[in-house]
Amino acid sequence: MKKIAILGSTGSIGVNTLNVIRTFPKVFDVEILCTNTNIDLLEKQIDEFEPNYAVVNDKELCKELQDRVSKKICILCGQDGMIEAIQNADYDVLVAAMVGFSGLIPTIESIKRSKRIGLANKETLVAAGELVIELARKYQSEIIPIDSEHSAIFQCLVGEKSENIEKIILTASGGPFLNTPIEKLANVSVEEALKHPKWDMGNKITIDSATMINKGLEVIEAHYLFNLPLSKIDIVIHPQSVIHSMVKFYDGSVKAQLSLPDMRIPIQYALTYPDRLPSDFVQTDFTQVGSLTFFKPDRNKFECLQFAYDALQEGGLKPCIMNAANEIAVNKFLKKEIKFNQITYLIKEALNKIENGSASDLEQILQCDCKTREFVNNIKI
């Protein structure tokens, strides 16, 4: 039995991870489940999967759950509780599916135990890529990406030498505003931004897809995961989201990984790699997919995409600043405190005004994250 710890079990990736686990009761066992605030769903998940640990980040809700659950299970509260579970529980794979920067510290703790990380939380690598990859190497912890694009590249690279890569090509659906004129972006509503054309995901990543900063974050993630310079990472708009990404080798051959959009495929692969398990996920019938198309991304319209390239180019704390500013800005947009195009403005302000520095230790990264959040929260719109 492979024992699985899921950070963010009530989110979209977490729920899909449990869908995979439910299909293979003789292969996988759940060891840790964890939520930020959704204790109702967590309670149901505890009932069904009987983990040894559950963690609720919100301390009051945590107490409420402790009162409700009578099973023999260790329910821990807050960030400290989460670290305690990660340090003590008996698991093989950590699925890091929390939202944003909050995934960083728990992921590092799991890396220090040399566990396999199924990484859905790209912000971990954006904010602290150098540090995380260095620790993973030191502790021989395997990081298997769950993001569909990075899983695609990982799968295309199986059995290949990474020095033979000419380029990797991240595909992007283009999000809900691919065909919206730039001058109309100011007034799009939260509801419109949350209507992703291809993927059903959490709110944060869906807004990130609408601004296309998500693809920028993925470029940074790919840079660290595959140890490639920016010049070897391309983006192509592929509205059908059937090709999840591609690797171009320097002999002219290109490999791609494809499927109808279904996050269970990369999740399951991260759990089973280097093997695969049979699934009843919807099979891709190519005679039904219609035509597959590809376009250049519009970097004028989607400025956030460029921010990511620039931040990685400058290095140091810049990606951390960009990430923190984006988290606050997206949150403000979701609460309807700012307009859609002001997300870009807030990130730009943070990138321009906050001083860069070294990102080689965790303390510096945490401080920078904190400072950026405060800075963006105080910008008057």
Place this chain on the structure above:
Amino acid sequence: MKKIAILGSTGSIGVNTLNVIRTFPKVFDVEILCTNTNIDLLEKQIDEFEPNYAVVNDKELCKELQDRVSKKICILCGQDGMIEAIQNADYDVLVAAMVGFSGLIPTIESIKRSKRIGLANKETLVAAGELVIELARKYQSEIIPIDSEHSAIFQCLVGEKSENIEKIILTASGGPFLNTPIEKLANVSVEEALKHPKWDMGNKITIDSATMINKGLEVIEAHYLFNLPLSKIDIVIHPQSVIHSMVKFYDGSVKAQLSLPDMRIPIQYALTYPDRLPSDFVQTDFTQVGSLTFFKPDRNKFECLQFAYDALQEGGLKPCIMNAANEIAVNKFLKKEIKFNQITYLIKEALNKIENGSASDLEQILQCDCKTREFVNNIKI
């Protein structure tokens, strides 16, 4: 230095193999060159690549070449000469790029020397797949496919377990008559049939693409190369020929290999596998490829496709009969002795009238090939 023997060096694959070799003078060296009748081109190739052996299948033309060439080189004549070269020369990889059944015996001789075979000659596996694969296993000879479809599948399977394959999907351009109504097929000209929309290839394979028996031959080739039952081999029409083929794994993930059509890519891969070498082949820019589309093949219109499935299903000598009948029929069509749709008729006659038998030894296969050729040659149209 890797030493290369090329059977069929004056054909399309042979010339492209030499194009690859020319790019890497410090990596590859030519040991054997060989032609059926094109001694003018062979003479130029000898001048440039200075092999130790050259073979001309046509004995008179062979003598002419012997008179012309003054270099220190062993020029051998006919099938016997070819076997002698294959048995005695010092080479690492045999590129089997002869046309049709004639590639069988030389390929077997090279397998017996445990050489790597870069296999472009699919008829070898169609006529004698069981025998050839068995010999390759026995003599530990690696067969690396050069057909773009099979190279694609081979590349997609690197690092993967073959028991995880759900299906392989061979893509087919559909040839020049993809959109020609069935009732017009009777009267298409040789010139029209030779106009392949995507690939610049030899005459035989181009006509095979027009009847789509080429895809049928590829199904049989794939069956033997990848040890898969017919039920796991699908065909999809993909007119752009950018995706060269795909593998669907049983977890729902699909891997594809892509590039603009350029035979140098699979040829070079067969020479360099498991490594790759940098090339200046045209790079595939996905923002320029337009849209990629997929359709079901029309098995009523392209009956030859069905013949291949049926022949493999029946087994024994049936694929050999189909192959021999097709070679004669294509030849007749190229000489304008029969109409395009009579190719199908001749193959059907041979498959219906010639008795099946075991294909486990070479003698039986050679006899069957011979008998079928005679039978088809004697059919009155």
